[in-house]
Structure formats: C-alpha cells, structure tokens
Amino acid sequence: MKNIFLLTLLLQAAGFSAVAQHKPNMVIFIADDLGTIDLPAYGNKVVKTPHLDRLRKESLLFTQAFAASPTCGPSRSSLLTGLLPMRHGAHGNHSGVKEGTRSLVHYLQALGYRVAIAGKLHFGPASVFPLEHIAGTNTIEPGFEKTPGLHYDLNLGPVDEWLGKAGHNKPFVLLVADHSPHVIWPEKATYDTAGIDVPDFHINTPETRKSRARYYTDITKMDGNVGRLMALLNKHGLSQNTVLMFTADQGPQWAFGKWSLYDYGIRVPLLVKWPGVVKPGTQTGALVSLVDLLPTMVEIAGGTPPQNIDGISFYAPLQKGALQTHRQTVFASHTGDGMMNRTPMRMLRTTRYKYILNIVPDTLYNTHMNKARDHDGGREYWDSWRKAAFTGEHAAAVLWHYHHRPAEELYDLRADPSERRNLAADTAYTELMQQFRKDMETARRQQQDTVTGPEVIIKKTGPPLAPYIF
The missing domain is CATH 3.40.720.10 (Alkaline Phosphatase, subunit A)
Known part of the structure; x- marks a missing residue:
C-alpha cells in the first residue's frame, strides 16, 4: 500500500x-x-x-x-x-x-x-x-x-x-x-x-x-x-x-x-x-x-x-x-458569405421530411460556383451548364431550381432523396406544413433569430477574427 x-x-x-x-x-x-x-x-x-x-x-x-x-x-x-x-x-x-x-x-x-x-x-x-x-x-x-x-x-x-x-x-x-x-x-x-x-x-x-x-x-x-x-x-x-x-x-x-x-x-x-x-x-x-x-x-x-x-x-x-x-428534428441555418451567397435560409429536418424557409425568396440565388471567375469552384464547368440549359429539359430544370428558391420548401426524403419535388403547396401536406411553420417559429424564437435579410456586413480593420489558418 x-x-x-x-x-x-x-x-x-x-x-x-x-x-x-x-x-x-x-x-x-x-x-x-x-x-x-x-x-x-x-x-x-x-x-x-x-x-x-x-x-x-x-x-x-x-x-x-x-x-x-x-x-x-x-x-x-x-x-x-x-x-x-x-x-x-x-x-x-x-x-x-x-x-x-x-x-x-x-x-x-x-x-x-x-x-x-x-x-x-x-x-x-x-x-x-x-x-x-x-x-x-x-x-x-x-x-x-x-x-x-x-x-x-x-x-x-x-x-x-x-x-x-x-x-x-x-x-x-x-x-x-x-x-x-x-x-x-x-x-x-x-x-x-x-x-x-x-x-x-x-x-x-x-x-x-x-x-x-x-x-x-x-x-x-x-x-x-x-x-x-x-x-x-x-x-x-x-x-x-x-x-x-x-x-x-x-x-x-x-x-x-x-x-x-x-x-x-x-x-x-x-x-x-x-x-x-x-x-x-x-x-x-x-x-x-x-x-x-x-x-x-x-x-x-x-x-x-x-x-x-x-x-x-x-x-x-x-x-x-x-x-x-436521438433528436426528433435538426435545425440549421445560413445567412451569407460576405458579398456572395446572400440568400438566408433556415431548415428543420426530421428523419423523413425537410422544411426550408427562404427568408428573401425574391432574391436570385447566386454563389461562388456561378459567379466567381478567379478559381475553379465552378468556373470550369458552369458555362457548359448554361449552354445545356438551352437545349435540355433536365438541365433547364436544374438551373431554374438553383437560382429560384420559393418562400417555403418541403421534401419527403424517403420518396425523393434528391429533393427535386417541392411539396410545400401540395394540399395533402397542409397539416404537416402548419406544424413545420409552428416549429420553425419556436426554433427561431429560441435562437433569438430575428434576421429578415442577408447578414449585415461590418467592415473591420486589422487581422481577421476568424483566420483561415494559423
């Protein structure tokens, strides 16, 4: 001892x-x-x-x-x-x-x-x-x-x-x-x-x-x-x-x-x-x-x-x-990335369904993929997508979906894992939509999330608060 x-x-x-x-x-x-x-x-x-x-x-x-x-x-x-x-x-x-x-x-x-x-x-x-x-x-x-x-x-x-x-x-x-x-x-x-x-x-x-x-x-x-x-x-x-x-x-x-x-x-x-x-x-x-x-x-x-x-x-x-x-629902959010990707949205997802609230649906969705010309995160292939959209129904649908986000989206992930069929306006899902809206209001209130548009950008001098590397 x-x-x-x-x-x-x-x-x-x-x-x-x-x-x-x-x-x-x-x-x-x-x-x-x-x-x-x-x-x-x-x-x-x-x-x-x-x-x-x-x-x-x-x-x-x-x-x-x-x-x-x-x-x-x-x-x-x-x-x-x-x-x-x-x-x-x-x-x-x-x-x-x-x-x-x-x-x-x-x-x-x-x-x-x-x-x-x-x-x-x-x-x-x-x-x-x-x-x-x-x-x-x-x-x-x-x-x-x-x-x-x-x-x-x-x-x-x-x-x-x-x-x-x-x-x-x-x-x-x-x-x-x-x-x-x-x-x-x-x-x-x-x-x-x-x-x-x-x-x-x-x-x-x-x-x-x-x-x-x-x-x-x-x-x-x-x-x-x-x-x-x-x-x-x-x-x-x-x-x-x-x-x-x-x-x-x-x-x-x-x-x-x-x-x-x-x-x-x-x-x-x-x-x-x-x-x-x-x-x-x-x-x-x-x-x-x-x-x-x-x-x-x-x-x-x-x-x-x-x-x-x-x-x-x-x-x-x-x-x-x-x-x-574990959880019944998962909440996630996006507000922006500087002067690009300025289309704020919120999500609630269960094991089967997903509800997305697009806060500024009248704003065309654009990101570095289709806008930035200084690196290959889209520059290499995006023009070919635009060209294909003029002649192919699938390509046209993809680009339309990419740029145009409705106020609300609802997807049945079990039947539609690629999230291509928006059920938000389908009357068969009225009750589910009402519940998601209620749950979204509660989630945003808990998060003190009062955002009604893109992130407010405050220009600051000096080193970045969140440096890319150290």
Whole structure:
C-alpha cells in the first residue's frame, strides 16, 4: 500500500494522475467541404478511400448527422461551442463568435485535457478558442508560395512529434482539420472522366466530369491523411485509448451543396471509433447535429454536459450500444458569405421530411460556383451548364431550381432523396406544413433569430477574427 501511495505521489508530481491515465484521448478529423454521398462508406461506387473504408469497419457510422450551417466558419464554430450560429454570433462566414462564449477548450481543459489543433483554423476569436496550435501543420502547395490563396495542404509531420511528446502524460483532445477536398481541387486528376458518376441533381457534361474527377482526387488525397493519422496513433501506442471521430464541416462546393440546406450541403459523414465501447462495423439512423459532439465529449471526459447550449449529448446510449434515436428534428441555418451567397435560409429536418424557409425568396440565388471567375469552384464547368440549359429539359430544370428558391420548401426524403419535388403547396401536406411553420417559429424564437435579410456586413480593420489558418 505504501509503495502504491509513493508511486501516486511521483506520478502527480510529474503532472500525471492515475485517473487521468484512464480518461480516453479524443481525436476529431475534420474534412473540408465533403459530400456524404461521395464516400464509399455511404454508398459511392467510384471514389477510392481505403483508409476510411477500414475506419468504417472499426466504427459506428451515423447515417443522419448534420452540420449546423452549410458554411465553413459558422459550422466549425458550432461544433466547438455546442451552440447554433445565431447564438454564438458567427452566423456569417469569416466572422467571429461573441466574446465571452465558452468553447470545447474551456470545458475540456477544466477536466484535465490538453486541447490542440493541427491544420485549418477558420474560427475565432482566440480568446474563445485558446487552443494549443501545432505549428507547421499548414503548408503551401508547391508553386504557390507567393500567392497561396486556397492552395494549402495538411502536414502531419509536426503531429507525429507532438503525439510522441504529449501522448502519454495527460489526456488530450486533438482536432485535425484538413484542407481537402475544399477548392481548389488538384489540377491533375487521378480518376478517368469516363468512369465518373454525376448526381441526378447536377448536369452531366464533359466539363462536369472533369471537375468531378478533380474533386474525387482531392477526396482520395484527404483519405491518405486519415490513414497517416491512424498510423501515427498506432505508432505511439494511443489507438486503444483514443476515441477517433471523422466528420466534415459541411457539403462540397457543388450546386445544392455548400451554402444551401439541401442534404448535399448540410448532411455530413460521422464515424466514431471507440475501442472496447463502440461495436465495430455498426451504424445508426439516429438524428444528430454536430453541436451534439461537445456535450458528448464532455461526458466521455467524465464531466457534466453544460445546460445552456444547443447540443444534446448522446453519450449514454453510445456507451450502452443502444443509439437508435436521438433528436426528433435538426435545425440549421445560413445567412451569407460576405458579398456572395446572400440568400438566408433556415431548415428543420426530421428523419423523413425537410422544411426550408427562404427568408428573401425574391432574391436570385447566386454563389461562388456561378459567379466567381478567379478559381475553379465552378468556373470550369458552369458555362457548359448554361449552354445545356438551352437545349435540355433536365438541365433547364436544374438551373431554374438553383437560382429560384420559393418562400417555403418541403421534401419527403424517403420518396425523393434528391429533393427535386417541392411539396410545400401540395394540399395533402397542409397539416404537416402548419406544424413545420409552428416549429420553425419556436426554433427561431429560441435562437433569438430575428434576421429578415442577408447578414449585415461590418467592415473591420486589422487581422481577421476568424483566420483561415494559423
């Protein structure tokens, strides 16, 4: 007994406790602009992701996980605060959350965790997110040293060193935020355009397949980083005591994806590997939001979930292997992205139906995809879509739907997973529409969401509140 007591004192003197030893580490890999349906784990037959395929066999797969916003900054801020965008304040892209907001860093540090990030940042201010930054994890792609723009890669070399030093004396939370498959996609594709699949809500042109081949190449590139991260956890003997999660901030920069509340923009992949707790190779249809990760992680760490947030912990059923249901509805919002994508909208989604409220329906929907001419997030193929719309009925319908958003939209996801048939005006759904309207009013009131138009842009001088990288 005396020896055990002395050993405990020695461990505590080293900043290390026997209790801390048994707390699991938590690692979240966040892909950037990734469509759930573009992964083999979710049914895609073309894309190659061998490392995610292996992780899927070792994990619980969520089929109905959703971001809080279809825009990078607001989505990441929600994941790390457990608050929906209107409540944390960074509802417009590139904006910072309200000063004084508590984040995952505060909650987990109080429970004895180190909290660090590698890769992309894109949230702020630093006072709300006092993360440990692993330097050197953002590298400029070769050839773009003088004009990096969006040409950044994730470098896991420094993570290897950090895990070697930090992995055993204190539990940690590590965010690994990749830059892929965010545009700009690799110029040289590794996929043959002849074998590329095109979603039925897009327009199949040679230019579309060329861009899609580049996008798929970037997904496979991201998958390589997932594999490297898993190898590093194994190398440092951390895999068995680490909860490893894989997700994305929102959908890809394709029509009806990013900056929209259709499933291609708001539904995200979510895999959770927890050796000895989560049964490998399983899946759940439970409806969850990324804001639910924070309270769940607090409970995994042995704490009590905060009561004043929007996230709801799914820790108990996750631990018991009985995560069949969670939420009845998921709320998400979009307000804008600077001077583009200024068509605010709100969403309520159940496991079967989706209701979208478009706040300024008379405004034509435009995004970087069809407007920006300075990068390839649409420039390469959009003219071919316009041309096709003059001669093809399907192409014309796609572009009309893209630009024109009615005041209300209702979709039966079971019968219409591509969200192409708006049922809002169908009298057979009058009662359902009335309930959704009532629920939307309640949700917006709870969020103190009084927005009636696009985000208000306040020009500020000095460094950005939510820098893209660190």
